[in-house]
Amino acid sequence: MKARVFVILKSGVLDPQGAAIGTALAGMGFDGVESVRQGKVFEIEMSGTDRAAAQERLDTMCRRLLANTVIEDYSIELG
Secondary structure, three states, rough: OEEEEEEOOOOOOOOOOHHHHHHHHHHHOOOOOOOOOOOEEEEOOOOOHHHHHHHHHHHHHHHHHHOOOOOOOEEEOOO
C-alpha cells in the first residue's frame, strides 16, 4: 500500500522559506501569486491491505516523527 503524507506549517506560523519563494516568483515575472507556504511530502510504501490500520499507523508516525504538531499540520493520502 502506498501513502503520501503532506506536512505544512500551521496558519499563523512564520514561513520565511515560503516568503522567499514568493519573492523569487514575483521577481521572475509570475504575477498574481499572493502567498506561498512551503511544506514537505513523504511517500511511504507499507505492507498489508487494511486501510484503517494503515491510516492509524501513519497517523502515529506523523505525531511521533514526521510532523511537529505544535507548529505543523499534516494530511494523509492512501493510494
